Amino acid sequence: MAAKPIVTSKQREEVVRGVPTEVVCTAFSNSILVVVTQYGKMGTLVSVDPSTITSDISKPSLTTKVLLGTDEPLIHVCAKNLVTFVSQEAGNKPVLLAIALKDKSMEGIKALQELIRSCQVW
C-alpha cells in the first residue's frame, strides 16, 4: 500500500571536519528523534528531557539519560550541546538522540549543531 508518511523526516549527509556524517531528524507528536552518526549506526541512545520543575518556564533545565550504550560524562555533555536548541525550539519536547561520533571536539559539536539545524522538522 502506498504511504503518505505520518511522521516527517529530514536527512542530510555531509563531511564535517573531514568525517563523513549523517543526520536524520524525525518529528513525532510527543518527541523528536535525532540521529547523528559518523559510523552509520545508532550508537549511544540518549533521552534528553526538559524537566518541568524549574523557576524559569521558558528555559527548563534538561535531564539526559543514557538508554543504551556507554554512560560516560562526555556523552551527556555532547547530548546537551547538540540538541538543547531542538528541544527548546520544538516547544520543550523531549528529544531522543542517537549519537555515534568519531569527532567529539567542541568545534565538531558546533558544526554538527548546524547540520542538525538544517534538518529542522520541529
Place this chain on the structure above:
Amino acid sequence: MEPQQLAEAAGSSRHAPAGISLHDFCGQAGEQLVHFHAMRLRDSLFLWVGAEPALRSLAVAMCSPHDSIPVSTSLLGDASDATSNSLAQRLARKTKKQIFVSYNLQNTDSSFILHIENRIKEEMMAFPEKF
C-alpha cells in the same frame, strides 16, 4: 512519494548502500490503518509502527551466539508491555540485524501483531534495499 521519486531513491541507494535510508509504508490491519516508518542504518534497523505520530515505546533486539532467541531489552515506555520487545526479537531473528522497534498501537492481540509482522515482512520482500 511519487513512483519516479521512488525509482530515483532506489537508484541513489544503489550508489551509496552505506547511507541511512528512510522508508514509509502503511497497511490495513482489521479496521485500522497502520503506518510504518523504517530507517535502515549500517547493520541495523529502526522501525516505528503506529496509527498516530507518537513515539511511546522502544525496544532493541539482536541475535546472540549463546541463544537461538535474540536478546532484547526495553528502552523506553511501559516495561510491562512486551510487544515492541517481541516484535524486535522476531525481526532480529529474521534479518540477523540489530533491530529497534517502537510499537505504538493499543491492540496487542497476538493475531493482530502477527498481521502487523506479516505486513512488515511483505514490505521487506518487496523493498529489500530499504531494510
